[in-house]
Amino acid sequence: MSQLVIEKDKNLKALNTFRLPSVARQYVEPTTIDQVQAVFDLIQKQNLNYLVLGGGSNVLFKSSVFDGLIVHPALMGxxxxxxxxxxxxxxxxxxxxxxxxxxxxxxxxxxxxxxxxxxxxxxxxxxxxxxxxxxxxxxxxxxxxxxxxxxxxxxxxxxxxxxxxxxxxxxxxxxxxxxxxxxxxxxxKDRPFSLDYSDLEHRVERELTQNEGKDKARIISDVICQIRSEKLPDPAELGNAGSFFKNPIVTSDKFHSIKEKCPELVAFPYGDDYKLAAGWMIDFLGFKGASVGGASVHEKQALVLVNKTGDASSGDLFALVSLIQAKVSSVFGVELEIEPKVI
Missing domain, CATH: 3.30.465.10 (Uridine Diphospho-n-acetylenolpyruvylglucosamine Reductase; domain 3)
Incomplete structure (x- = not known):
């Protein structure tokens, strides 16, 4: 087994897609199962605080220092x-x-x-x-x-x-x-394609007509990439953590109560309940483009918060989050839950 390399005071800004500034006291990238086991042997022996970090697309570092060991598994194959x-x-x-x-x-x-x-x-x-x-x-x-x-x-x-x-x-x-x-x-092999979204279905059908003989699954993937690129910022260009809030799931009674007060409400059936469109609610309340310091609500997609200036602090981000949550709670009577994990 190759020797583990443990880095000290590792800058984590490039390892979380929102690009929040933070430093890990220790950092390691195990590449094999044996190395993973060796890492946890070390954690147990030294009683280390630790965090397993994947691609960093669903993590927000609230503290400027992670006082422990970041384990970033790099197993491939x-x-x-x-x-x-x-x-x-x-x-x-x-x-x-x-x-x-x-x-x-x-x-x-x-x-x-x-x-x-x-x-x-x-x-x-x-x-x-x-x-x-x-x-x-x-x-x-x-x-x-x-x-x-x-x-x-x-x-x-x-x-x-x-x-x-x-x-x-x-x-x-x-x-x-x-x-x-x-x-x-x-x-x-016989699974049908999922094209339940009208925008997706129309664009895929158009592409199939224009590209006769091209693989349908590949066309669907290409169209999805186009749609996501149009609506969502590339984390490599504009720091973000994707969809920031979960779509709230409410009872049928709660949905109809909100719908009566706000007929424009966008929601989808979810079993016996309803899933409310969090992005629509945030947009409806006028938050699209709103900023606190370097953190902003994306101008094209209200469900996405971005590091607009590139140097947003966690204080900026969570102040903006609190404003949005408070307003949604006040107007719609539902609580918005953050989708990424807060560290």
């Missing part, structure tokens, strides 16, 4: 097994998510095309149960391979054991201590 009805694909946690989606498409494996251009790593996808345009990654996860620091062993959770929900999983609750090493997917 993708394995594909074809069977009669579909494919089994195992992807290591350090793989870039969008690159993984494109890899699957290049192998004729469809299903993830609606999740194109979502920032972050493969290892982070089960934690948040990432989703977009009517598709959630939970639909394809057969199991997740993890390292359990408590038992010092590699364990595997089935998709059912992951207890996936809307932007939720067991990895955000009682299994938060597990370190994801690999995500194991199953894709069925």
């Amino acid at each position: 993708i394995d594909v097994e074809e069977f009669t009805e579909g494919f089994r694909v195992s992807a290591s946690a350090g793989e870039n998510w969008h690159n993984f989606v494109q890899f699957c498409l290049s192998q004729g494996i469809v299903g993830l095309e609606n999740l194109s251009l979502i920032p972050g790593s493969v290892g982070a996808c089960p934690v948040q149960n990432i989703g977009a345009y009517g598709v959630e990654v939970a639909e394809f996860i057969e199991s997740v391979t993890c390292f359990d620091p408590q038992s010092n062993s590699v364990v595997q959770l089935t998709g059912e054991e992951c207890r996936f929900g809307y932007r939720d999983s067991v990895f955000k609750r009682n299994k938060a201590h597990l370190v994801i090493l690999k995500v194991n997917f199953v894709f069925n």
Whole structure:
């Protein structure tokens, strides 16, 4: 096993997509399962405070110093097994998510095309149960391979054991201590495409007409990338953490009560409940383009907060967040929950 390299006072600004300034007292990038185990041996021996950091697309550093060890798993590799009805694909946690989606498409494996251009790593996808345009990654996860620091062993959770929900999983609750090493997917060859969003369906049909013979899954991915690029800022150019607030889920009675007061309200059925469009509410209240210091609400998509100046502080960001949450609560009577993890 190659020797672990532990860096001191690591600048984390480039390791979180919102680009908030923060420094980790110690930082390490294990590249193998043995190295992951060695890292946690060290953590246990020295009783270190630690944080496992993936692609940094769903993390906000509220403090300027993380007084502990940042563990940034860099395990790489993708394995594909074809069977009669579909494919089994195992992807290591350090793989870039969008690159993984494109890899699957290049192998004729469809299903993830609606999740194109979502920032972050493969290892982070089960934690948040990432989703977009009517598709959630939970639909394809057969199991997740993890390292359990408590038992010092590699364990595997089935998709059912992951207890996936809307932007939720067991990895955000009682299994938060597990370190994801690999995500194991199953894709069925006969799965229909998901084109329930009218804007998506119309654009895909137009592209199919103009590009006869081109692979439909590839066209869907390309269109998704175009739509996301039009609506959402590239974190490499404008610091952000993607969708900042969860869409609140309310009872049918609560929905109709709000709808009666605000007929323009945008919402979608969610089982017996309703999912309210958080971005629409923020826009309706006039926050689009609003700023506190270097932090702003994106001018094109109110659900996205951005580091407009490049040097926004956590104080700027969370002051803006508080203003939005207070106004939404006052007007609509619902509480907006932050989607990224606050450290």
